[in-house]
Amino acid sequence: MRDVAIVGVGCTPFRPLTPEVNWKELTFQAAVRAYEDAGIDPRRDVDSFITCAEDFWEGFSIFDEFTPDQLGAVLRPMHTVTGDGLLGLANAVMQIKTGLCDVVVVEAHSKISELLTFEHVVELAFDSVYEAPLSRERDVHPYYVAGLEMQLYLHETGTTEEQCAAVVVQDKQNALLNPLAPYGTRMSVDDVLGSPPLSDPLKRLEVAPRADGCVVLVLAAGEIAERLCEVPIYIEGIGWCSESPWIAARGAEALYAKRAAQMAYEQAGITNPLQQIDFAEVDDRFAFKLLQHVEALGLAHPGQAGKLLLDGMFSRDGELPVNPSGGCLGAGDLIEAGGLARALEVVLQLRGEAGARQLPDVETGVALSWRGVPHGTGAVAVFRRRS
Amino acid sequence: MAHEPRTQTHNDERFGPPPNPQGRRLSAQEEAQLPHIIAKPRARYAWAAGIAISAFLEGLKRGKILGRKCVGCGRVLVPPRMFCERCFRPTDEWVELPGTGVVETFSVSYIDTDANRVEEPILVGTIALDGAPPHCGFMHYFGEVSPEELHIGMPVEPVWKPEGERVGSILDIRYFRPRGR
Ligand SMILES: [Zn+2]
Numbered sequence: 162m163r164d165v166a167i168v169g170v171g172c173t174p175f176r177p178l179t180p181e182v183n184w185k186e187l188t189f190q191a192a193v194r195a196y197e198d199a200g201i202d203p204r205r206d207v208d209s210f211i212t213c214a215e216d217f218w219e220g221f222s223i224f225d226e227f228t229p230d231q232l233g234a235v236l237r238p239m240h241t242v243t244g245d246g247l248l249g250l251a252n253a254v255m256q257i258k259t260g261l262c263d264v265v266v267v268e269a270h271s272k273i274s275e276l277l278t279f280e281h282v283v284e285l286a287f288d289s290v291y292e293a294p295l296s297r298e299r300d301v302h303p304y305y306v307a308g309l310e311m312q313l314y315l316h317e318t319g320t321t322e323e324q325c326a327a328v329v330v331q332d333k334q335n336a337l338l339n340p341l342a343p344y345g346t347r348m349s350v351d352d353v354l355g356s357p358p359l360s361d362p363l364k365r366l367e368v369a370p371r372a373d374g375c376v377v378l379v380l381a382a383g384e385i386a387e388r389l390c391e392v393p394i395y396i397e398g399i400g401w402c403s404e405s406p407w408i409a410a411r412g413a414e415a416l417y418a419k420r421a422a423q424m425a426y427e428q429a430g431i432t433n434p435l436q437q438i439d440f441a442e443v444d445d446r447f448a449f450k451l452l453q454h455v456e457a458l459g460l461a462h463p464g465q466a467g468k469l470l471l472d473g474m475f476s477r478d479g480e481l482p483v484n485p486s487g488g489c490l491g492a493g494d495l496i497e498a499g500g501l502a503r504a505l506e507v508v509l510q511l512r513g514e515a516g517a518r519q520l521p522d523v524e525t526g527v528a529l530s531w532r533g534v535p536h537g538t539g540a541v542a543v544f545r546r547r548s
Numbered sequence: 549m550a551h552e553p554r555t556q557t558h559n560d561e562r563f564g565p566p567p568n569p570q571g572r573r574l575s576a577q578e579e580a581q582l583p584h585i586i587a588k589p590r591a592r593y594a595w596a597a598g599i600a601i602s603a604f605l606e607g608l609k610r611g612k613i614l615g616r617k618c619v620g621c622g623r624v625l626v627p628p629r630m631f632c633e634r635c636f637r638p639t640d641e642w643v644e645l646p647g648t649g650v651v652e653t654f655s656v657s658y659i660d661t662d663a664n665r666v667e668e669p670i671l672v673g674t675i676a677l678d679g680a681p682p683h684c685g686f687m688h689y690f691g692e693v694s695p696e697e698l699h700i701g702m703p704v705e706p707v708w709k710p711e712g713e714r715v716g717s718i719l720d721i722r723y724f725r726p727r728g729r
Contacts, residue, residue, distance in 0.1 A: 183598025189631045196636075204636050220593035230629070233636035272596075281590035290585045297587075 164383030169199025308360025324467025336491025372493025400424025404537030
């Protein structure tokens with residue numbers, strides 16, 4: 162089957178609030194940049210467009226119908242994936258691999274600052290007759306689900322609260338070098354540990370603050386990619402997986418991520434992730450998720466990620482940098498755009514265009530997304546710069 | 549073998565039942581027999597109007613209808629957009645339109661959101677504003693006109709709210725009426 166590569170990327174800066182533009186104008190800005198980067202005209206050169214969005218985040222029903230204008234997709238093949246951006250990327254890869262399309266555009270955005278009742282919408286994602294009434298009865302914030310998972314993860318793996326707190330410190334420090342990231346800062350493990358408990362053991366500073374923003378990626382079949390750009394970044398494998406939605410049925414090891422990684426690794430020929438992968442960008446809407454996801458990717462043994470993080474293995478100058486972008490904790494929780502934000506950083510790093518945070522000598526990077534509480538869906542993509 | 553009808557409809561002798569017949573409330577006893585959960589989603593939003601629509605709404609407050617011109621295709625987009633979806637390029641300049649236009653299509657609506665018959669039919673439609681191309685997306689009510697008179701191609705003009713009552717909303721225009729009425 163044909164190769165698929167990323168030939169264009171565009172985004173808006175990630176920001177806590179974007180009242181100056183509506184979501185269409187925000188998306189247009191990111192799309193213009195992606196097309197310019199790819200050197201294509203969307204009205205002429207793109208075979209299919211994909212948006213990743215969920216009606217309740219947007220506040221529109223059948224949001225699918227609102228997507229063409231701002232991408233240049235009017236009267237063209239276009240569809241929406243109700244899920245994270247990496248799931249849209251998987252659709253794009255399939256459209257190209259099958260030969261149906263040559264050039265495909267994937268877009269995901271967050272205008273989450275416009276949702277005034279975020280917690281209540283999250284609660285609507287709970288099982289409506291069993292789980293949601295339990296939340297509503299005592300008006301408990303839905304992030305208790307993250308508290309449940311973190312508690313179990315710490316218990317089963319022996320990971321410590323200090324190790325989780327160190328994730329926040331590293332992410333926010335990395336974010337200082339990323340002009341796209343709004344939440345960079347210098348802080349200490351004690352600052353994080355001393356922040357107010359939300360759903361114990363989860364603390365205030367361990368939760369990624371939300372952000373608005375848009376990411377657009379342009380994909381092309383290998384032979385076209387080589388013509389279009391100097392450094393096409395190949396998608397060597399992509400996998401996705403969903404757990405049962407029963408919140409109380411989850412284990413400590415992010416099985417959705419593990420299975421998604423297995424699927425992607427098989428396609429990419431990765432049998433020894435630690436040796437074959439140079440860096441990773443993973444979802445860390447909650448600090449412990451970075452450790453759990455790194456283990457699910459096979460980049461650390463279960464329960465070892467926290468210790469390795471403290472040893473510096475995952476820092477920018479470590480053996481296997483994780484979240485050089487600052488991750489969700491530093492760059493913001495971008496809702497369904499989270500996966501594409503992770504992929505964007507991987508592409509920039511592999512192209513050598515990551516500026517002050519550029520990692521030296523990277524050839525293979527992996528991106529992992531998770532849909533957030535209360536979901537059990539994840540996706541993994543492996544990207545490579547072919548020499 | 550006759551069954552009780554399961555639904556009651558607001559039959560109108562002239563028109564028959566509305567398209568969505570109304571059910572009846574369950575009795576307290578029936579309701580108690582059915583295990584169920586009642587929840588009212590709390591989803592509230594504050595959408596930014598954006599650059600183009602913000603200026604458009606400000607214009608309405610001042611009694612002006614503003615469009616954006618795209619020099620790529622020559623169209624004036626109203627309601628305005630900061631980019632042209634056909635050319636996929638930013639639009640170029642603000643244009644004030646006279647407000648007059650012609651009816652592109654219309655419908656005489658006899659039912660409300662719950663499919664109840666309304667006393668006065670509601671006249672809704674789209675308008676090709678003078679100075680803008682057809683099928684640009686301008687929608688409003690019609691007034692001071694009977695359903696029988698209203699027709700495609702009818703010249704119309706806006707009826708504005710008094711200046712002090714305008715707030716920067718599409719409803720600052722009450723409706724469109726036949727021109728010169
Ligand atoms: Zn145009």
